[in-house]
Amino acid sequence: MGQENDKSVQPDLQSPGGSSEKVHNSQSDEAHNGGHPDGDSSSPPEEQKLLAPPAIPAEQRQLPPPAPPKTKPRWRNKLLWLAALALLVLAALVIYHFRSAAKENAASAKAKEQQAGAAITVGQSKTGNISIYVDALGTVTPLNTITLYSQITGQVIAVHYNEGQMVKQGDPLIDIDPRPYESTLTQAQGTLEHDQGVLAEARMDLQRYKTAFERNAIARQQYEDQEHVVTQDEGTVKADQGTVAYDQVQLSYCHIVSPITGRVGLRLVDPGNTVFAGSSSTLVVITQLQPITVVFNVSEDDLGQIQTQLTGGRTLEVDAFDRANEKQIEAGKLTSLDNQVDTTTGTVKFRATFPNKNLSLYPNQFVNARLLVRTLRSVTLVPSAAVQHNGTNAFVYVVNANNTVAVQQITVLTNNDQETAVQGLNAGVNVATSGFDRLENGAQVAIRGQPQKNSQGGGNNSGTGGSSSNKAP
DSSP states (O other): OHHHHHHHHGGGGGSTTHHHHHHHHHHHHHHHTTSOTTOOTTSOHHHHHHHSOOOOOGGGOOOOOOOOOOOOOHHHHHHHHHHHHHHHHHHHHHHHHHHHHHHHHHHHHHHHHHHHOEEEOEEEOEEEEEEEEEEEEEEEEESOEEEEEOSSOEEEEEEOOOTTOEEOTTOEEEEEOOHHHHHHHHHHHHHHHHHHHHHHHHHHHHHHHHHHHHTTOSOHHHHHHHHHHHHHHHHHHHHHHHHHHHHHHHHHTTEEEOSSSEEEOSOOOOTTOEEOTTOOOEEEEEEOOSSEEEEEEEEGGGHHHHHHHHHTTOOOEEEEEOTTSOSEEEEEEEEEEOSSOBTTTTEEEEEEEEOOTTOOSOTTOEEEEEEEEEEEEEEEEEEGGGOEEOSSOEEEEEEOTTSBEEEEEEEEEEEOSSEEEEESOOTTOEEEOSOGGGOOTTOBEEESSOOOOOSSOSSOOEETTEEOOOOOO
16 A cells, blocks of 8 residues: 555656645655654555545646746856956056056156256347337328319310329320410500500600700700600500510410329319319329328437437438338438427327339328438347346346356347347357247256357356346346
């Protein structure tokens, strides 16, 4: 019986619920067998049969429930976390390594750069001449500008000029109908001739009366009356001569000619127009271009040194530049200056004359006038880019033989775009012309390009104005 029961329970052991049943049945067997799981044969077979559960038919058996999902063990999750943490630590170490290397490279480059010194360019002082100029804004002003009006009334019959044409003095410009004035002149000339004949007759009678009076043939009164008749006829002839001259002048107004050499403007009248005497209608405008002048204003602060030069009888030179102050247009000379200072601007007007051979200066053109006051000779010149200012003094950085710089204070005399005349520095000294933001007294420098060799370079320079000073500005 015990063997049969075991066989009947075997199929249930494969199900989830079979294990519990097997344990239950085993415990029951152990209890019935007196605590012996091996199924001692001392128990009667009938009891074993009664205690065995009934067999379940195959058709009544249920399918086993689905197995629960298998869960990963906890040691695998810990391993994944440890691997991720290791990767993070490794990435942090790599980043730290590269940053440390970059900082070391930057520090090394900075140290090398500081060891090499600031990169600069240099220029050399020299001895030469430089001019002192006074710059001012000026206006081109012609010496003569002629505006012609009609002085007679008549019809324009001819215009002899073209617009913008250069004309010479005496060239015909405009013709007005002269016939009315020719007739008037002829009439005046006829009256003059008649009165001249009357005068001649009176003079003949006076001569006869004089001879007769000397012979006592006529009375004295008659002779004296004839003298006054001659005087009256002479006055009449003189009046006729004046009338003829006036008519000749009126006739000359019919033929308008250029009074100067210059350029005519736009044509303002055409043939057929009627012009009137005394009207404000302009016939033609003529402007003299050769020579021409430039009027410019000079500050009253510069008036003293200019007057000093003019008092010595020197003629000052003036250069005219274009509005951009880049190209020289013409060179001339100062001819005159105004007799008073303009109180509104604090300036004095100067006039310079230019030959204007190429007609490069045009009336009313704005130009930059540069007046040469005087020339400094045999002075120390340095590049203008080398001169620095600290608000009170001017200074330069002198480049020593050991590639260090020293601050040298100077006095600026005058300057232009390229060079500056200074005192306090010898000729032949190398001075820095760039890289000033990294320079200081005693700083190490690296000269770009080939440095200039000179025997006077160094910190112990003595300028023309006295001993050098290395005091920082």
